[in-house]
Amino acid sequence: MENFNIFIRSIFVDNMIFAYFLGMCSFLAVSKNVKTAFGLGIAVTFMLVITLPINYLLQTYVLQAGALAWLDPELASVDLSFLSLIMFIAVIASMTQLVEMAVEKYSPSLYASLGIFLPLIAVNCAILGGSLFMQQRDFPSVWTAICAGGGWGIGWLLAITAVAAIRERLATYSNIPAPLRGIGITFIVTALMGIAFMSFLGIKL
């Protein structure tokens, strides 16, 4: 039940885009039409679900203060947490590479639709952000990490799809002042949706 709550919280209350503004770069670049936006959203969700538990295990059994005690009691005083940034980003970059190769081999059709997005994901702040939040919040178990990762990913997917749909309509039906066209209006749309998402803040789960 606890994990389910965290899952729901991660989608709505802690939404990666509207509450923390992570992964904005690819969000702004790719939200021009719904189809590609959806593809990128799926890829991000996928990577979050994979990398979060791996980084969680790394954090608990290698990096945390005293985490190495399971190897040898003498190592209990070792604190490797200053290495966590490098470890996390290395896991993310190599997982991206691995997933890309696996998808290319086993599902060429999925690769054709996701292919261009996968390399972009290594530098998507939402993925690294997820791992860093996981570290900051001391999740109790690896299941929590998986649920939170899934929630954050789906929240990101929802956000990018919604904004892409709005942008598609805006491009055809509205008369925006020239200097605001494109990026400017997207910022404002995102801000308004962010304010709307703040209404979820009151929900206690």
Added chain:
Amino acid sequence: MAEKLDNKKVFLNPLAKDNPVVVQVLGICSVLAVTAKLEPAIVMGLSVIAVLAFSNVIISLMRNTIPTNIRIIVQLVVVAGLVVIVNQLLKAYAYDVAKQLSVFIGLIITNCILMGRLEAFAMGNKPWPSFLDGIGNGAGYAIILIIVGFFRELLGSGTLLGYQVVPQSFYDAGYVNNGLMILPPMALIVVACIIWVQRALNPDLQEK
């Protein structure tokens, strides 16, 4: 002489005409998240300048030896190393600010400005122009952070760098701080206004 002019351009262009944040739209995440107050915005700006300048130099020195198919990982490791140093320094000398910035110092690694500049500039240029390019782009980023931080803190809390700026008499006369400015979505709107002003001044940047 031609070389010198070139360097000047490399340094000055990112400050306004080719600004990484409002024109190239890179590195937005941290602009939005750390600018509720001016102080973290300044610290963040300085950190990004330092990381960007040095990673540009390092990658530029190594550009002929990095195999192209693993260059992204090499770049990430160089950047991550520098960010770890910055993170430890901030924790040692500016603990309060480091606490406020929380995960966002770590997120400098995935700041798109870094990857963008490393890929587009440092991989093909000598160390000195790369250094200038790093400083220039970092400064362009820092300027936007500071502008956004300035307005959000001034309008949201009535303070600047923690000092009360809006006089008490204003409050007595019924002035109220705009609480909305502290909330993250307002950063987006402030940035949108900066984009609006900037594109109105430079019509060639407008879309369509």
